[in-house]
Structure formats: structure tokens, C-alpha cells
Amino acid sequence: MTVILGQTFTGISIGAVLLLIALGLSLTFGQMNVINMAHGEFIMAGAYTTYVLQKSIAGAGISLLVALPVAFLVSGALGALLEWLLIRRLYLRPLDTLLVTWGVSLMLQQLARDVFGAPNVQTRAPDILTGNITLIGGDDPLTVANSRLFILGLAVAAVVVLSLTLRLTPLGRRIRAVVQNRDLAEVSGISTSTVDRTAFFIGSGLAGVAGVALTLVGPIGPTMGTNVIIDAFLVIVVGGIGQLKGTVIVAFVLGVLQSVLEYSTTVSVAKVLVLVGIVAFLQWRPQGLYTLRTRSLV
Amino acid sequence: MNLLKGPSARTAAGFAGSAVLLFALAPLLLSDFRLGLLAKYLCIAMVAVGVCLAWGRGGLLTLGQGVFFGLGGYAMAMHLKIADAGPGNLPDFMQLYGTATELPWWWQPFANPLFALAATVLLPMAVAALLGSFIFRRRVKGAYFAILSQALAAAFAIWLIGQQATTGGTNGLTDIQGFFGYDLDDPVNQRMVYFIIAAALLLLIALARQLIHSRYGELLVAVRDSEERVRFLGYDPANVKLVAYVVAAGMAGLAGALFVPAVGIISPALIGIVPSIEFVIGAAVGGRASLVGAVLGAVAVAWAKTALSEEFPGAWTYFQGLLFIVALAFLPGGLASLAGIVRRRRAAAEKKAAVIPVGEAA
Numbered sequence: 001m002t003v004i005l006g007q008t009f010t011g012i013s014i015g016a017v018l019l020l021i022a023l024g025l026s027l028t029f030g031q032m033n034v035i036n037m038a039h040g041e042f043i044m045a046g047a048y049t050t051y052v053l054q055k056s057i058a059g060a061g062i063s064l065l066v067a068l069p070v071a072f073l074v075s076g077a078l079g080a081l082l083e084w085l086l087i088r089r090l091y092l093r094p095l096d097t098l099l100v101t102w103g104v105s106l107m108l109q110q111l112a113r114d115v116f117g118a119p120n121v122q123t124r125a126p127d128i129l130t131g132n133i134t135l136i137g138g139d140d141p142l143t144v145a146n147s148r149l150f151i152l153g154l155a156v157a158a159v160v161v162l163s164l165t166l167r168l169t170p171l172g173r174r175i176r177a178v179v180q181n182r183d184l185a186e187v188s189g190i191s192t193s194t195v196d197r198t199a200f201f202i203g204s205g206l207a208g209v210a211g212v213a214l215t216l217v218g219p220i221g222p223t224m225g226t227n228v229i230i231d232a233f234l235v236i237v238v239g240g241i242g243q244l245k246g247t248v249i250v251a252f253v254l255g256v257l258q259s260v261l262e263y264s265t266t267v268s269v270a271k272v273l274v275l276v277g278i279v280a281f282l283q284w285r286p287q288g289l290y291t292l293r294t295r296s297l298v
Numbered sequence: 299m300n301l302l303k304g305p306s307a308r309t310a311a312g313f314a315g316s317a318v319l320l321f322a323l324a325p326l327l328l329s330d331f332r333l334g335l336l337a338k339y340l341c342i343a344m345v346a347v348g349v350c351l352a353w354g355r356g357g358l359l360t361l362g363q364g365v366f367f368g369l370g371g372y373a374m375a376m377h378l379k380i381a382d383a384g385p386g387n388l389p390d391f392m393q394l395y396g397t398a399t400e401l402p403w404w405w406q407p408f409a410n411p412l413f414a415l416a417a418t419v420l421l422p423m424a425v426a427a428l429l430g431s432f433i434f435r436r437r438v439k440g441a442y443f444a445i446l447s448q449a450l451a452a453a454f455a456i457w458l459i460g461q462q463a464t465t466g467g468t469n470g471l472t473d474i475q476g477f478f479g480y481d482l483d484d485p486v487n488q489r490m491v492y493f494i495i496a497a498a499l500l501l502l503i504a505l506a507r508q509l510i511h512s513r514y515g516e517l518l519v520a521v522r523d524s525e526e527r528v529r530f531l532g533y534d535p536a537n538v539k540l541v542a543y544v545v546a547a548g549m550a551g552l553a554g555a556l557f558v559p560a561v562g563i564i565s566p567a568l569i570g571i572v573p574s575i576e577f578v579i580g581a582a583v584g585g586r587a588s589l590v591g592a593v594l595g596a597v598a599v600a601w602a603k604t605a606l607s608e609e610f611p612g613a614w615t616y617f618q619g620l621l622f623i624v625a626l627a628f629l630p631g632g633l634a635s636l637a638g639i640v641r642r643r644r645a646a647a648e649k650k651a652a653v654i655p656v657g658e659a660a
Binding site for chain 1: 433437582615622
């Protein structure tokens with residue numbers, strides 16, 4: 001029984017990481033229909049920010065707390081810059097954004113290699129996050145790493161803040177207006193280009209926060225973005241366009257599915273099975289779990 | 299010349315010119331080593347022919363061509379490994395791990411050369427048909443198709459790495475000695491492999507050209523530009539897309555199969571996410587919608603990669619990234635469209651020059 005519970009909890013913590021990574025994407029891809037392959041490198045930027053801060057600030061706990069907002073700003077600024085330089089020319093050609101941003105991601109990876117070196121680096125987790133919490137005691141205990149719980153909390157907090165921002169603030173209203181009807185938003189006096197850039201800033205900034213979280217569970221390296229980005233894209237594809245709800249549910253479902261399948265088969269077979277499951281799921285709901293209903297034909 | 303119908307004189311001249319270049323000039327002018335490299339580039343160009351068809355013409359951005367390239371490559375390599383080992387023996391890497399006492403069941407059919415040869419093309423086509431029919435029928439398209447195809451490439455590479463004992467894992471299938479009874483170490487036989495590859499490439503280009511200039515080709519472009527209108531006309535866009543995807547997969551499979559004797563290895567690193575995107579970059583730089591552009595672009599980019607990454611590995615990555623950005627953001631038609639742009643500019647300028655005197659006369 002605890003084995004199943006343990007696998008489920010591992011799955012939930014995989015899901016929390018996936019969710020953090022996919023959250024920013026759900027803004028830039030789900031809402032703005034831009035496939036930003038450099039999103040993975042923005043995650044990497046967040047992770048390296050944590051690394052640099054820990055080198056310069058003594059105390060792992062304080063540096064982690066400082067890293068969260070700083071990584072948000074660093075990655076967000078990178079995202080806004082990318083939007084201004086390239087993506088705004090490509091809003092009508094979404095497929096091309098995929099390849100153009102892949103070019104950007106290649107260059108950022110190489111930049112990381114040149115600045116920080118090709119080998120992976122590591123940060124030290126604060127003492128409070130290194131231990132385990134025992135959820136079920138006894139002969140067959142179920143323990144959970146504190147860092148995993150912290151990531152889960154971070155993911156939940158990020159979802160709440162983002163969804164409140166989208167729902168309640170004037171900025172969120174403007175973003176939703178642009179997503180639903182760009183032309184009408186423009187004639188209503190909303191500067192769509194400013195909204196685009198702001199949304200990109202927030203989405204990319206969330207990638208930076210995900211990068212901070214990833215430093216707690218793995219090494220930091222130039223290719224760390226590539227390794228996680230595809231799973232995150234799959235979450236959005238399955239979750240449905242522009243729907244935070246879908247992203248949240250699917251991230252956890254895929255995380256648990258991956259973890260349970262890994263337990264009963266192997267890591268590599270689990271990856272294949274998850275993909276088969278996704279294609280099968282799309283037969284049932286081609287538009288994803290949740291979707292913004294419109295009357296457009298496409 | 300039925301094969302080359304269309305604006306035929308120029309096309310025929312183009313084909314004759316390419317044939318002379320590939321079959322006479324290149325073997326004369328290049329060293330054995332350079333010719334081997336060219337063979338490798340031509341394999342990548344074969345994949346680009348399919349990319350031109352599926353993406354340039356059909357708008358299907360497939361980022362998983364590595365899967366089909368790999369299926370073809372592994373099918374060929376498995377047969378060659380079995381043949382190298384000789385009857386009754388296990389391929390060397392299986393003996394090394396010592397876990398297998400006999401060939402795994404799914405290796406056994408590949409002992410038959412005809413089966414293996416057919417599989418190099420039919421296996422990728424079957425996988426593409428299965429996946430494509432699932433995806434296109436439910437109208438999953440655009441970015442979603444691209445992401446799914448990319449996820450497929452990632453999953454396939456990870457799966458291959460995971461099956462260490464039967465697929466060679468990260469190393470892949472290496473050290474292939476013979477090619478249907480011919481010793482691959484012999485430069486004469488290497489040259490033959492080059493000629494086979496060059497002939498296959500010309501054949502694929504002719505096939506793709508024929509498809510593009512047929513009624514089907516027009517339908518494919520129509521589906522790319524407005525799927526709904528094609529549907530309203532009574533066609534099923536899913537079938538149209540499926541054909542392009544399956545043909546492109548078969549081309550990539552053949553390319554992978556011929557890549558194995560040319561290079562002597564197939565491994566997950568050659569077919570994962572990164573190589574899958576690299577198959578697209580050449581076509582994008584040369585011009586995705588133009589066959590000639592895609593092929594020349596693929597060869598040029600592959601050549602640039604070898605030339606630059608030998609000397610400055612870091613610089614190549616920056617250059618590759620820049621190529622993508624410049625080609626796609628600022629020159630979406632690729633280099634092939636450059637001639638047209640220059641011609642139009644010049645025509646416009648001449649028109650202006652011609653108009654002004656008339657205006658003065660009036």
C-alpha cells in the first residue's frame with residue numbers, strides 16, 4: 001500500500017515540477033500561440049541565476065529566497081527582449097516561431113557553456129529543505145523530501161498568483177481581451193503590443209522561477225532546458241489552449257502516470273507509453289482537456 | 299521523358315547537370331574521404347526532399363524525421379550486423395553483454411536481406427501512417443503536430459537507449475564491416491555506396507517533383523493554405539496530409555538505410571530531437587518550398603557544420619542558431635527565394651526607369 005502511495009506522491013512531485021515549467025508556457029503558448037522553444041533556456045537562466053546568487057550571497061536559505069524574484073526578473077527580461085527582437089514579427093506565422101526560437105535556444109545554450117563551462121554545476125539546498133518528512137510512520141514508512149514539498153508549495157502559489165492576476169487585475173483583463181479578440185481589443189484602446197510583451201515577460205519570468213525550483217532536485221547544466229521542455233509542451237497540448245485548469249490537472253496526471261509506469265516497467269518504456277496515451281487521449285479530445293470555446297472553424 | 303513532365307526542358311537540363319556533377323565531377327575531383335562526406339550529406343538531402351514535400355508544400359512541420367531516419371537506419375544496420383556475425387553467431391555487442399543466447403525475436407526477420415531492405419522503407423511508412431492517421435483524422439494540426447512529432451523523436455531515442463542489450467543502447471549499432479557481401483573498408487566499395495546514394499537522391503527528387511506537379515501536389519498546397527475550403531470542396535484533407543507525411547517518412551527511412559553503409563554507424567544520438575530539427579534546418583535555409591533549394595540547403599548546411607565544427611565547435615552552434623533566426627524570421631522562403639526577390643526588385647526598378655521618360659514626354 002505504501003508503495004502505491006509512495007509512487008503516487010513521487011508522481012505528484014514530478015507533476016509539480018512539470019506544472020511549474022508548463023505554467024509560463026501556458027501563457028506564451030496557450031494564450032499567445034507562440035511556441036517558444038527558448039523557454040527551456042529561460043528555465044536554465046533561472047537556475048544559473050540561483051547558482052550565481054549562492055556564490056555571491058552566503059547562506060543557502062537567503063540566496064534561495066533572493067533567487068526567486070531575481071530569476072523571475074532575469075528570465076522575464078530575456079523573454080521580453082526576445083519578444084521585442086523577434087517574436088513580434090512572427091505572430092502571424094506560429095510555426096516559424098518554433099524554429100526561430102529554437103535557434104535562440106541553441107545560442108543561449110552555447111552562451112551558458114562559454115560562461116559557466118560545459119559540466120553541470122550544483123547548488124546547495126538550504127538546511128531546512130534537505131531533510132525528509134515522515135508522512136506515515138511504522139515498519140513501512142512513507143517519507144517525502146522537504147524540497148519536493150517546497151516545490152509543490154511553490155507550484156501551487158504560482159498557479160494561484162497567476163490565475164488571480166489573470167482574473168482580477170486590469171492587466172489580466174487586457175491579456176484575456178487580446179487573446180479572445182485581438183482586433184476588438186485594439187479598437188477598444190488596448191495596446192496589444194504592450195500586452196503581448198507583458199504577457200511574455202510574465203510567462204518567461206515563471207520559467208525563471210521553475211529554474212530556481214529545479215536547482216533543488218537536479219544539477220544545473222546547459223542542456224537542462226531541452227530535457228524538460230518537451231514534457232511541458234505535451235502538458236499544454238493535452239491540457240488545452242489558454243486554460244490554466246487544464247494545465248494544472250494534466251501536469252499532475254502525467255506526473256503520476258509517468259511515476260506509476262516507471263515503477264511497473266522502465267523509465268524509457270514509461271516515456272513511450274505516456275506518449276501513446278497522449279495520442280490516444282487526443283482521439284477522444286483533440287482540442288485538449290479544456291478549451292476556450294469559440295465559433296471559429298479552426 | 300514522361301518522368302520529367304512540366305516545364306520540361308529546363309528541368310531535364312537541371313537533372314542532366316546534377317547527374318554529371320554527382321556521377322562524374324564529384325568522384326573525379328574529390329578524395330575518397332571527401333566523397334564519403336558528400337555521401338553523408340546526400341543522405342541528409344534525401345530527408346530534406348521529404349521535408350520539402352511535407353513541410354514546404356503541405357505545411358506539416360515534422361520535427362520527428364529522425365524517427366523514420368532511425369527506423370530505416372536500424373533496419374539496415376540490424377541486417378548488416380547479423381550478416382557480419384555470420385550464420386549462427388550473435389552480433390558482437392550482444393556477445394559482449396552476454397545476456398542474450400539467441401537473437402531476440404524481433405531481430406530474427408532482419409536476417410533475411412529482402413525483408414530488411416523492404417523494412418527500411420516500409421517500416422517508417424507504416425509508423426507514419428499509423429501515427430498520421432490518428433493525428434490528422436482528429437484534426438490535430440500546426441504546432442500540436444510539430445510538438446507531437448518532436449515528442450515521438452524524444453521517446454524513440456530514449457527507448458533505444460533503454461534497450462541496451464538488444465539495441466546497443468547509447469552506442470547504437472557500430473562497426474559495420476560488410477554491405478551485402480562487399481567489404482566496406484575497400485574504397486572501391488565505398489565509392490559504389492556513394493553512387494547508390496547519389497542515384498537514390500536523384501530518384502527521390504524526380505519522384506517528389508512528379509508529386510508536386512501532379513493534381514495531388516496542388517491539393518496538398520491547397521490544404522496547407524486553407525484546409526476548410528478543401529474540405530468544403532469534398533476532399534478529405536486528412537488523407538492528403540497523410541500521403542505527404544508517409545512519403546516523407548519513406549524518404550527519411552531510405553536515407554537512414556543508406557547512411558549506415560556510408561558512415562558505418564547508427565545511434566540514438568543521430569536520430570533524437572537535435573538531429574531531427576537539423577533535418578529541417580537545411581530545408582529551411584535553402585527554401586522549404588523549393589526542391590532544389592531544400593536539397594542544396596541541406597548539403598550546404600551539413601557541409602558548413604563539418605567545416606566549422608571541426609575548427610570551432612562553439613562557433614558552429616552560434617552560427618547554426620543565427621542561420622535559423624535569419625532564414626526563418628527574415629527570409630522565410632529561404633535562399634531559393636532570394637533570386638526571385640532580386641528579380642522582382644530589378645524589374646520594379648526597370649519599370650520605374652522606363653516610366654519616368656514617358657512622364658517627361660507627357
